[in-house]
Amino acid sequence: MIRFGGDYNPEQWPPSVWADDVDLMLRAGVNLVTVGVFAWSRLEPAPGSFDFGWLDEVLDLLQGAGIGVCLATPTASPPPWFSSEMPQNRDGVRLSYGSRDTYCVNAPSYAAASARIVDALATRYAAHPAVRLWHVHNEYGTTCYCDHCAVAFRHWLAARYSDVAVLNEAWTTDFWSQRYASFDQVRPPRATQYLGNPAHLLDYRRFGSDAMLAHYLAQKARLAASPAPVTTNFALGGWVPVDHARWAREVDVVAIDDYPETLADRAFAADLARGWARGGPWMLMEHAPSPAAREIAEPYLARGATGILYFQWRASRGGAEQWHPAMVPHAGPETPVFREICALGAALRGRAPTVVTARTALLYDEPTMWALQAPHLPAHPDYDRTVRRWHRALGAPVDVLPPGAPLAGYDLVVAPQLYLLSAAHHRALRDYVRGGGRLVLTHGTALVDDHCRVTPGALDDLLGVRVIDPWTGALDRPTAEPAPSVLENHYGAGTVRYLPADLDDLDATLRTWPRPS
Amino acid sequence: MIRFGGDYNPEQWPPSVWADDVDLMLRAGVNLVTVGVFAWSRLEPAPGSFDFGWLDEVLDLLQGAGIGVCLATPTASPPPWFSSEMPQNRDGVRLSYGSRDTYCVNAPSYAAASARIVDALATRYAAHPAVRLWHVHNEYGTTCYCDHCAVAFRHWLAARYSDVAVLNEAWTTDFWSQRYASFDQVRPPRATQYLGNPAHLLDYRRFGSDAMLAHYLAQKARLAASPAPVTTNFALGGWVPVDHARWAREVDVVAIDDYPETLADRAFAADLARGWARGGPWMLMEHAPSPAAREIAEPYLARGATGILYFQWRASRGGAEQWHPAMVPHAGPETPVFREICALGAALRGRAPTVVTARTALLYDEPTMWALQAPHLPAHPDYDRTVRRWHRALGAPVDVLPPGAPLAGYDLVVAPQLYLLSAAHHRALRDYVRGGGRLVLTHGTALVDDHCRVTPGALDDLLGVRVIDPWTGALDRPTAEPAPSVLENHYGAGTVRYLPADLDDLDATLRTWPRPS
């Protein structure tokens, strides 16, 4: 069965609308709705004082209609009464209540408030038959620079580097007199006079991902009494400080939110989610309803989605997302959008998730994307766009994988602009080719190690040629000869192709290559 | 008599220049000069210590020459000795002395300092025969987010909503878990993590307008012993947090500052000021002197201006406006600008204000302009430019009115993109049409109520058609039919025309419509 539904916010409407909602859900074939994402101020109107009556009623109503519930913990949007230890931005500005996502996962009072509401929800609903899935938090993604974060960052660094001398070596702190005498001297990368240290910046982003992951795992542990699986929804986008490949190991089903413009981008997101899921299930947790819902759903379904959910069921009258598309628009069900939703619901009935087998792997690495956002670089390539361009050119079916994923068995592995490459990932690529694989690399690949330190000539053995300037792809060749657009090298039992410069006609070039058998 | 003159800052010049100024004023036909706008640090060099000698001398000199004085209270620019309780911006940055307008009207120390200097001025000059008009403050318009503002905002909200449950309903706080348990939990819309609540943002702007209005009214009350009328100059522009239609009821003469680029924009500003004045007098308090002064003055005069005043009489040698145009430029009176000023002064002598009667009303609403500046909107239309475009297309004579103004008697009422429409204004439009009026509405009109809550289908009865998506103007019609560019509906004894999309040829379309009789 394909999950079909969307975010449902009954707390925004009087109970008289709820029955109408259930009728319309049944008409549309909805079988799963996400409830409670932003309901904290209704569930806990004052600290420690709970009001679950309305949620009991909603869950019973849905259960009665046979509609499953993806029950959210509401911690992404603390209520107005939560105002201590608010997050600080790079400038030290203490943020104020008034939006959503205004919290610091390293603040003790926020951790305590999170635990209290999650425990209360778990106690009350762990055994509720409507609950088919837990939805922890919402789109983790805030970055904070407060003193709590400073302390947590130092602990994280101490665990990662054990000795400050190792950190100094990893961060090249002899540059610009940044050598630390102890972990206590390290601060978050707050506003400073000029360019920051790229290793410092990257590690702070990794730390942020791990700190949020700890917050997620603490909630997951509190939900253990429930038989329902647990997930959190992944927001895509270069700004998101979450290492999804790492997080994917901690969710029972990979769930993505996808708000792209093109069908090709949807196909990429689907292949990416499937890659993160490593053979497990994945679903589309949020996307925008539209009069073209069936066409839009197809790229996800064809690539294995086990669920097609929208943000949101019914359009909000007020608030910052009042104009966000909805399955039931402001103008009501007698609209092109709702009619299309019903048609899609009917089409999904009885359809099973597609099983996908791909022979080509495309490597995609979020830490590389973060490293390429550093302001000190001589160029600012759009890594995400580059990988998406290769995805389009390769065509289906492709597995989009993190560089640490097993590669044996793929006919072709493509690693475009993989700027940051750890020693382990270097080995993995060589093992793959040595075992007979076909690997495609491009300029801009393997320029630095996982601490952003330059690794000159790191690919020379694989490429069979000496790279002089990996940013421009310049090779050590007689200048009179025109540079080839593709170099090929035999390595072990396999082959490596290298593109020293961007190809204007990437699609045409790929068509001339032998297809994976 | 038409008032003619400008801002005069004798405190910037030695007394030897003053006599020369008066001679030149007489040569130019000047009959009113605004004195003292930025003279606080000269009038009160230390807290509570006053120096009025120079101002006595200036007023006597002008009185002796028969030149009237528009006497300003200098509160828009506190002196360097005023440095406590300075305003804070959204980020909490405490602003510093060094410009002008750096104050918070909700700070008790500023209110006290304002009262002290105004009382001193009132005591000394209430009966001075040169004083023809009081000019309170200058271009009200600062926004502050300090704790004094937080307290005042809560009082304002409590007065407006009486119960926090009403505020929660009005602001749709069930969205994103923003439900308040008490007014004490509400804060100014300071820097936060993501998008703010549009109703919160709009109410803060309304509050800011009301807080400044209270500051103005407190000054006006202190000037009551003087027989001269009282006004303050209105700065035009989308950034100004002042609801001028509301303020216009509290000034004895509407006074605007206008710094546009085109003659059409001047005509719009004049019709707008006349609309705010509701049949009372209005004047142009500031505009820029130029060698085309006569041509530039004409749109204002033709639309009823009772005064043509400039910023400024004599160019300042230093300071941030040293390069601002002046009636007496740096190069002195032997210049094209001053010669033109003299020619205009001569042309105004004996001319009476024009009486204007218009049969067409164009609605213009500053709260709608503010609501359309909210960052959460799917599009960011330039409301001011849209209304100005209609104004140009309609041609003269047009009354530009706030939506609450009486409409009976107009042959035609045009309400372009009136995004925010209260229930009272809904009724007013229907009453007008029902009574035989002709009303023109466009897409983007009446999308939300006065708390920014979506009001789907709010115009359907007036239009005689169902609007599916008011942002795009999409109607509930067979898609095969091309959408008409103008829909017409009979309603009561009148008619309504609706434009579901922008017209490229608005002017041409209007020419085909019957003219107001």
Next chain:
Amino acid sequence: MIRFGGDYNPEQWPPSVWADDVDLMLRAGVNLVTVGVFAWSRLEPAPGSFDFGWLDEVLDLLQGAGIGVCLATPTASPPPWFSSEMPQNRDGVRLSYGSRDTYCVNAPSYAAASARIVDALATRYAAHPAVRLWHVHNEYGTTCYCDHCAVAFRHWLAARYSDVAVLNEAWTTDFWSQRYASFDQVRPPRATQYLGNPAHLLDYRRFGSDAMLAHYLAQKARLAASPAPVTTNFALGGWVPVDHARWAREVDVVAIDDYPETLADRAFAADLARGWARGGPWMLMEHAPSPAAREIAEPYLARGATGILYFQWRASRGGAEQWHPAMVPHAGPETPVFREICALGAALRGRAPTVVTARTALLYDEPTMWALQAPHLPAHPDYDRTVRRWHRALGAPVDVLPPGAPLAGYDLVVAPQLYLLSAAHHRALRDYVRGGGRLVLTHGTALVDDHCRVTPGALDDLLGVRVIDPWTGALDRPTAEPAPSVLENHYGAGTVRYLPADLDDLDATLRTWPRPS
């Protein structure tokens, strides 16, 4: 002998690389390397605890190879242990450790820490035979707005103006009610509500330059026991708050860092450095290595450079400048860049500095550049670009001079857009022309005095015509006549040419003028 070399950071590499470095330096003909610029955290790992062993070894190694050392004081980049009294930006944000240049020269703790490390270096290395030159700090240029700066600014103002009444007159504080009752009321130009006072802004920049100069001079005094000359490297660019013409009098050799795009810009920088040096030596302390090193060096050498040094010797593996070009690139010496460096080193062997004699002077004034950056101006001309355009049009040889430099003896003096002109500089220009000189002036010249006060008609006597609007160059002439593109006036024994507007064909016009004999 021409100095040839670059910045050398042995602290970033293990000692095993040092011997290789010296071999390569000898191969390249390097005779001077700058050592220790960013080594503070290695030289003083904890406050007051020094480690000079590695630097002893490096200096001995270089001395043994006959390579001279330009020994830096490392104060531009305090170590992580220095974290008190960090600088604040205009908004009051306290900057954090994590980059370089994060210090406030007016903070007592920073002054004390600077003195301690400089004393230690002076004590140990004053007599070291390898030390040929002292390099104080690096690219002075930070601006701070903290309370220490406020106090120092007031002292600076009191020394400059002696009485606050003089400051009030100089700053035109009667505009916008800014009259100060005492120096204690003056603050740095921190974030404020609207435009700042231009005289306030300009004086704060002058103060910043003087405050940093005091920091430099304090270090220079501490190095007095060493026979080696002392300098600091000047960063070019409009943002740099350093009055280089003033500073040039305090360095034993003028040293510039130059990172331009064109050869013409390099020629300008060289003529500028020579002008600052006033007949003394100057050198290129930093520029970027490139495969075109010989061609790039030529404009500097032809204009008298006594040294050609690069940033940097060996590319850094990590840190914010890891991708900055280097004489020894990441890919090592077998690269086009290092081969070219060797070729240049060979070409320099035995070459002597060029002696330059110019008959044309082009005036360039950094305070004018700063004054033209003020936000209140009606236009925002790019002063630096304007002067560079004239430099290109004039062709070599030209002396680029500050307005206070002696002009007698030049056949031609050109002063483009010299917005700010003090009374002394007014006199200097007149003296020059009166004595038979030929002076070229343009619109936008002498608009204000050195306190940014408008000086209408200030050039009229020199030009023999009345300027009505110096921004646009408008003259007091019958409008029917077309304005001439160049006006010529005889004054004393000399002539003045005035360009009332920009010339599209400046180069062509100049070719028609008689050349300096």
